[in-house]
Amino acid sequence: MPAQNAREIFRNGLLGDNPVYRQVLGICSALAVTNLLANTLLMGFGVIFTTTLSNWTVSLLRNYTPRRVRMIAQVLIIASYVMMVDIMIRAWAPDIHRFIGPYVGLIITNCIIMGRAEAFAGKNPPWPSLLDGLACGLGYTLVLIAIAVVREPLGFGTLLGYTLPARDLWWHSWTIMVMPPGAFFMLAIVTWFARSQLDQKQEKTT
Amino acid sequence: MNKNSPIYVLGFMAALCAFFGTGVSLVHYATSDLLAANERLNHNRVICDAFDLPIDGQTPADYARAITESLEIAEATGANGNGSRRVYRRYDDDSGQLGLPFSGMGFWDRINGFITLDAERENIIRLRFFDHKETPGLGARIEEPRFLDQFDGLTIDWDAPVPRRVLIGTGHNADAPNRVDAITGATQTSNSLRDFLNTELERIRAIDIDALQFQRIDDTEL
Numbered sequence: 001m002p003a004q005n006a007r008e009i010f011r012n013g014l015l016g017d018n019p020v021y022r023q024v025l026g027i028c029s030a031l032a033v034t035n036l037l038a039n040t041l042l043m044g045f046g047v048i049f050t051t052t053l054s055n056w057t058v059s060l061l062r063n064y065t066p067r068r069v070r071m072i073a074q075v076l077i078i079a080s081y082v083m084m085v086d087i088m089i090r091a092w093a094p095d096i097h098r099f100i101g102p103y104v105g106l107i108i109t110n111c112i113i114m115g116r117a118e119a120f121a122g123k124n125p126p127w128p129s130l131l132d133g134l135a136c137g138l139g140y141t142l143v144l145i146a147i148a149v150v151r152e153p154l155g156f157g158t159l160l161g162y163t164l165p166a167r168d169l170w171w172h173s174w175t176i177m178v179m180p181p182g183a184f185f186m187l188a189i190v191t192w193f194a195r196s197q198l199d200q201k202q203e204k205t206t
Numbered sequence: 207m208n209k210n211s212p213i214y215v216l217g218f219m220a221a222l223c224a225f226f227g228t229g230v231s232l233v234h235y236a237t238s239d240l241l242a243a244n245e246r247l248n249h250n251r252v253i254c255d256a257f258d259l260p261i262d263g264q265t266p267a268d269y270a271r272a273i274t275e276s277l278e279i280a281e282a283t284g285a286n287g288n289g290s291r292r293v294y295r296r297y298d299d300d301s302g303q304l305g306l307p308f309s310g311m312g313f314w315d316r317i318n319g320f321i322t323l324d325a326e327r328e329n330i331i332r333l334r335f336f337d338h339k340e341t342p343g344l345g346a347r348i349e350e351p352r353f354l355d356q357f358d359g360l361t362i363d364w365d366a367p368v369p370r371r372v373l374i375g376t377g378h379n380a381d382a383p384n385r386v387d388a389i390t391g392a393t394q395t396s397n398s399l400r401d402f403l404n405t406e407l408e409r410i411r412a413i414d415i416d417a418l419q420f421q422r423i424d425d426t427e428l
Contacts, residue, residue: 073222094244
C-alpha cells in the first residue's frame, strides 16, 4: 500500500469524511454518552475496536463471502466484536458500563461500522480496510471528545471526574448541558465549525 | 466451488458462527471471575445503599464489612411464589428494619430490586434496583435519584386493594401518602413496576418474620 494512500485514508476518516460531522452517522450515541468525558472515551474505545477489527475481518473474508449473505455475515462479525468489547467494559469498568451499557450494545447498529464494512472493506485489501476502520473510529471519537470537554465542565463543573479549581466559589452548573438538548447544541456547533473550516480550505485549494 | 450454492453458503455461515461463537465464549470465560466479582460488588452496594449503612471506604471489602457488621439474614420459604426469599434485618440498632429483594417483569426484561421496610412493614424506607434493561433515557430513569427518592418513607396503604397499595402515577389524589409520580414517557415501565411491586409487597406481608431463624452473615458469602 503506497504511503500516500495510507495518509489519505487517515485524513479522510479523521477530517474530510469524518463520520459524525460529514456523514452524519453515529449521532445517537454521540448525543447520549458525551455528558461525561470518561463515558465518551470508553464509547470511543468500543467503536474504534469494532470498526477496526470488523473492517479488517470483512476485508479478509471478502473473496470467500457469498454475495447474497454478505450483510448477514457482516452483522455477525460486527455483533461478535461488540459482544467482546461489551464484556470487556463490563469486566473492567462496571460503573461506566451501567451508564453506557445499552449504547455499547447499540454499536452493532451504528451506521459507521456497517457503512464502512459495505463501502470500503468489502472492496479493498485487509490493511487499508483496517486503517480505514481505525481512522473512522478515531474520527468519531475525536468529535465526541470535542463535545464532551465542553459538556462535562459546563454541566457538572468537572473534567474527567476532577472538580474544576475553586468551583464552588464561581461556578453554577448549566443543567441543560447534561441533558440531551445540550448535546444537540454542541453537535450543531461542532458540525458548523468543522464544515466551515473544511469548506474554506477547499475554496483555497480550488 | 460455486460460492452461491446452498451448501457453500450454509458451510460458510456455519464456520463463521462457530469461529466467532468460540471467540466470544473465550472472552467471556477469561473475564468470568471479574464479572462475578463486579456482580457481587453491585449487589452489596445496593443493599448498603438501601439500608443506608455506614461505609468506611469504597472497596468491595468495605461494603462486605458493612453488611456483616449490621445485617443478619434468614431464608423465608414460600415467600416468592413457590420459591424462597432472603430476608435481611438490621441488628446493629433497635430499628429492626427489614430488607428484601423483589423482582418482576418490566417493559423489556426482568427488573431486580431491593426494598427496605420498617419493622412493622407499614412504610418503605428505601427502594433501589440491582439491574434492569429498560430503555435508556426513558424507562431506565427508574434508577435516577429523582424517582427513587420519592419512595423514601412512603406509606403502604394495606387497606387498599392489592394493586393500589403503592401508587405510581395513578390515583386522583396527587398528594396521597402512598403515591409517587410516574416517569413521563415511560408509562409501560411505570405501570409494570407498580403492578409487580404491589404483588411482591403482598408476598412480603405474608412472611411471618417472628418465625424466621435469622443468622449473622458470613463474609465469605459476600
